[in-house]
Amino acid sequence: MSRQTQAIIHADALLHNFKQLAAIAPQSHSMAVVKADAYGHGAVNVARILQHVSTRFAVAIIEEAIALRDAGITAPIVVLEGAHQAKECQMAYQHNCILVMHCEQQLLWLQACAEDKRPHIWLKVDSGMHRLGFGLNEITDIALRYKSLLSDETVIATHFACADDDDSNFTEQQRQRFEHSVAALGLPLSLANSPATVNWPNTRAHWNRLGVGVYGGSVSTHSTHNLALLPAMSLRSSILALREVAAGEGVGYGQTWVATKPSLIATVGIGYADGYPRHCPNGTPVLVRGQRASLVGRVSMDMITIDVTHIPQVKMGDTVELWGEHIAIGEVAQWAGTIDYELMTRVSQRVPRIVKYV
Template sequence: MPRPIRATIHTAALANNLDVARRHAPEAKVWSVVKANAYGHGIERAFPGLRETDGFGLLDLNEAIRLRELGWAGPILLLEGFFDPADLKIIDEYGLTTTVHCDEQLRMLEGARLSKPLTVQLKMNSGMNRLGFVPERFRAAWERVRAMPGVGQIVLMTHFSDADGERGVDYQMEAFERGARDIPGERCLANSAATLFHPQTHYAWVRPGIILYGGSPSGKTADVAGLGLQPAMTLESELIAVQELSTGQTVGYGSVFTAERPMRIGVVACGYADGYPRHAPTGTPVLVAGVQTRVVGRVSMDMLMVDLSTVPEARMGSKVVLWGRGLPIDDVAAACGTIGYELMCALAPRVPVIEQ
């Protein structure tokens, strides 16, 4: 038999989470963001649950082609645009929408020969300082794109840096409105946090990402409690051994955990080679036989250890949930000093994945 670890992708949860996004932005169309292989869930596995979307947003041309091969005929947005003139031939062939965010892309687009008008999302750098034209140069960039015979619709876009935090979106909204004043066309501004918490940003399109997979934009489970989001991935395994420790005995590499009393520990078939964070400290939450307990000691390549003090009935073969249903991924990530996004994307190829 194979190792007992597996990840389950919950198709119905994806559909539910898309509905949650729609309820928060009922007048907007939805770009479902499936970059990074659908945040580690797999494009092919995520597609059935998200197929009622209005469009898909991603980064990689190969991922866009995979969506077309799955039968998706609707809009596909390249969130970083293109990197080489040859990319524009593929964009043209597959009918993709591209972001344009820099002068180099403008030059490549001006020299392109396209078979049909291209839809462009022109990106403004409204304060995140990552991609886009600053507000003072945005109109000039728009005028340049508008003059290109190969371009049809131009959508105006930006990206928020603090929609999930105290700083909010007002300062970027002001910059966007200043730079885009009197420029016609649809707007596309809202990421997951803005979709949930800032309705003034919704405009024609919203771009939810992490919430489609049941995660919190802020990394805090409490921030999305009561919204109806469901985890789209459950990572689970089993106990493959149980050890009895005496007071003073240690566990695992580096002997970083010492038993303060006699206790039982369980050995779980999951380690950092499966995508579980090696830096997960003692105390990281885990479910054993439906009971929440904690990781103890250092995570190994293929195994980790858990405290069975509160699970006296646990034995070899007992079910273990590392994150997902019953244990929010953001709670695990917070204990590890990271975010749920990273854990999702880090799921290793060797972990079997099933759809449910």
Template structure:
């Protein structure tokens, strides 16, 4: 094993991942629940996550072709849905070679499709039901369908993406559901609507395929504090204390002297920084978990280190393990302090943080 003196690592709990998948998929027993593993499986490592879920899931989804080719090259043979579809003509050719499922959302993609009348994989027609980001208008659907061969129509899935499924009283979601269901009934196509928040909050959105991302990794996609099941964070990001120092009243910490001791204080320096994906603009007070207690960030985040006020933590020593988020400190709580969301924190953990897979 390679020597590794710096103990910063992301521990990825594969049994938690599988357990999360099974629990959420069981909320929608009539649906096929696709595992969304774009952005390197939300920072968890796409190849390892795909291998771990391979026998549980019907298909995977990624954002673009390159992410899917990495999986094929690693031996993943299950269907892989490309959520943004082919971005140029060459992408389309690659998709035919690798048997990808394509989500199609613009006229150019449809023109490439008409040049591949024998394309036999599942096609997903993306309808814009109000996100106003990608997709054809519901009115446009008829015109597009007319361009597909009968064989292609047989494999068609009509799909859309929710803009506000995490807001439980937002009327937009039921409106999106009605719009898409009407369309899929009219054209007798299969249907896909739900992301994590849709699966959990909107049972009426469950359809032939659901697309499960964030919650698979044990992160909470909704403001509900009590989820209908107990999800376990699949990632625990941790590091260790590499230095401790005592400060006097008025002493400053870190770049720009941005934090000053209001009393005699003890500061722990921890081996993780913005180059690891811990955001530089994290404010003082953002919690970390040390020795079963929460301690607040003090001073600016550096490239390789953060500094934390451990004045009130008993028995701290150099070498102690520090959890930045994970099983003991939820990524949602940390994200709230940093004025961001769990999705962003998980996906920005950088390549220099080794991933250690447990409970295979």
């Protein structure tokens, strides 16, 4: 029997989520963010599934855009980090990519390209995240000085630091600073990621950049929205061994879990080399035969151990859901002390992605 560890990618969930997020912002255009291999879901698969509803895609780096082109994706692709080297301006032009320009060096590289071989650009403004972008006080001057590099595709963009936190007023502060600083330019704007699109209606502008929500991840700290986003990934494995463990016996590396009563322990074929977080503690939930069971003992490289004492008829080969339709990825992320973005993107290449269309 071959190893049954798989990430099932639900095409209907991806479409449903994208359409839901686009529908709450009918005045905006929406693009799916498919960087980091579409948050671990497989960028080519995801772009193929969404290409009829997402008229642009966004990636972090040009190599990710070229991989989509090689797979036949034709929609314009926004490269969120822009060029890391001068030659990427030419590559972006050849591959119909839009480069986000966040510093003057990038504009100088672009200026050095032949006039008829320049890619379209967006300009990025740092409105408070302090990661990338032109300053609020310099953006107008930059846009005017480099006017010849702008086109009818040019959008002025910014990114939020706290959009998933519906208690924080920082998103509103960033929005106001940003809109004030770019008002005179009269160019289309892009502010919202998926949390902002859901939580902060004022941030929905010309283009919304939808990432984690498309994959069914959490977009709000308080989940006050009434969108029903569906998990796009189910991470599954199966039981490869079962053993009875006597009270007082420890399980796994370091014996971090010790049975308090006679217990039935199942060994499951997934470990940290597959992207299941090693930080998951005893008690992290999994699903077996429709019932929740707990991780017991340390996560090893290729295996985990779970307590299935309470599950009747459990047997070798039974499917185990690590996260997906029944165990929310956000819940596992909390147990692991991280966020669902990290869990999604860390599912390793050893785990086959199986796309399900229904």
